[in-house]
Amino acid sequence: MxxxxxxxxxxxxxxxxxxxxxxxxxxxxxxxxxxxxxxxxxxxxxxxxxxxxxxxxxxxxxxxxxxxxxxxxxxxxxxxxxxxxxxxxxxxxxxxxxxxxxxxxxxxxxxxxxxxxxxxxxxxxxxxGRPEFLGAVALSRHAELLAALNCREDDLYEDLPLEIVSVGLPYLIVPLRRGLESARIVRSDFGALLSVVGAQFVHVFDVGASEGRTWDNDGIVEDVATGSAAGPVGAYLTRHGYLEPDRTLTIHQGRFAGPSELLVRTAGSPDDIQGVFVGGSVxxxxxxxxxxxxxxxxxxxxxx
The missing domain is CATH 3.10.310.10 (Diaminopimelate Epimerase; Chain A, domain 1)
Structure with a gap:
């Protein structure tokens, strides 16, 4: 003692x-x-x-x-x-x-x-609080970012941009229609690559399955549940017409590291999101x- x-x-x-x-x-x-x-x-x-x-x-x-x-x-x-x-x-x-x-x-x-x-x-x-939409990533940068995530351009969900959204931390939202199980960070300078487009972290999100993944920027540790990313994802989906305001969406995360469920909802309208709310069990x-x-x-x- x-x-x-x-x-x-x-x-x-x-x-x-x-x-x-x-x-x-x-x-x-x-x-x-x-x-x-x-x-x-x-x-x-x-x-x-x-x-x-x-x-x-x-x-x-x-x-x-x-x-x-x-x-x-x-x-x-x-x-x-x-x-x-x-x-x-x-x-x-x-x-x-x-x-x-x-x-x-x-x-x-x-x-x-x-x-x-x-x-x-x-x-x-x-x-x-209110989300910040910090800009879509130029198409010319898609290939490099997707390659760094072990993804391909035809894995992307149709008609949705790679976009940076923040409710406190700026996340690059990468919307997928397939390939979530293969996604991972494969570049040692991934953090620097994100900073070029104005993001601090990445969230790779399967839109159809409502399932996401994120990691530390070294790609060593996968996060089991990321509340700071769930809010930006909810705001992103609301802005682009995939989540109605005041409707609750369950986001699944951690299938590859430990199961979790995050609930997100937004208030306002797609053109004027006044608030984002993230909840779950403890x-x-x-x-x-x-x-x-x-x-x-x-x-x-x-x-x-």
Missing amino acids: ISNAPEAEFILADVFGTGPYSGNSLAVFHDTEGLDPGQRQTITQELRHFESVFLHATDDRTRYRAYIHTLEEELDFAGHPLIGAAAALHARLATPDERSCWTFDLNRKPVTVVTERRDEGWWAEMAQ FIIGAGALHVLYHARPQIQLDC
Whole structure:
């Protein structure tokens, strides 16, 4: 037992799952005002979850400053960490039959999430705000981008563009009619390729099957469920006439890594989408604490 080291308490949650031990796993850290960015990054890497979220309390019991980290970096926005954080707060602070609303202040905007208890888990829905349509990709760039994703031009869904859409993170939406099972990132400089067209990440989406895939930009880790991409996909489909406003669409993700379901709906009209909402189930599966021992991972020097 290390008695002098401060502890960071956390809750383990599965987000967008069809039951416990499905969906996208997450560590939710509470009361982390003493942690600096390097410590938050180190803790995320230690736990090996796709993302972790760190909460700082405010004077309002329903409002928190939230910091989201992947294994590689801090993000300005993400979906499943905030959905999971809201359910974890509900479990700690709200009564089982209470419907609650939580506000998370992020680096660039506040986000609200509504939660309620359902069966053995929780239900949560995030208001992601108005989407930004940042432009379609020029046809001259299609071949290079598709090749980098191990896709072909005849895999694309007819009459739909490759387009960048954001509700906090700019995603390149790649609409497919076939070939989702073969899609993967096959270029080591894929992140740089995305930045050329103004995107930060990619979401490859089978329109007919309502199923998507996304990865880290190195193509090493496939995300099981991506709330920050589900919102842009819903907005994209609404804008192009494939999803009616106020109708809920179930997006399947994780068939190749672990099954998940994300529900998305939009408000407004195809020409004026006023809001995007992403929801799903959350199952809390455990809790614990880490000793905060050092600022960042030590670098190992090898003599060759």
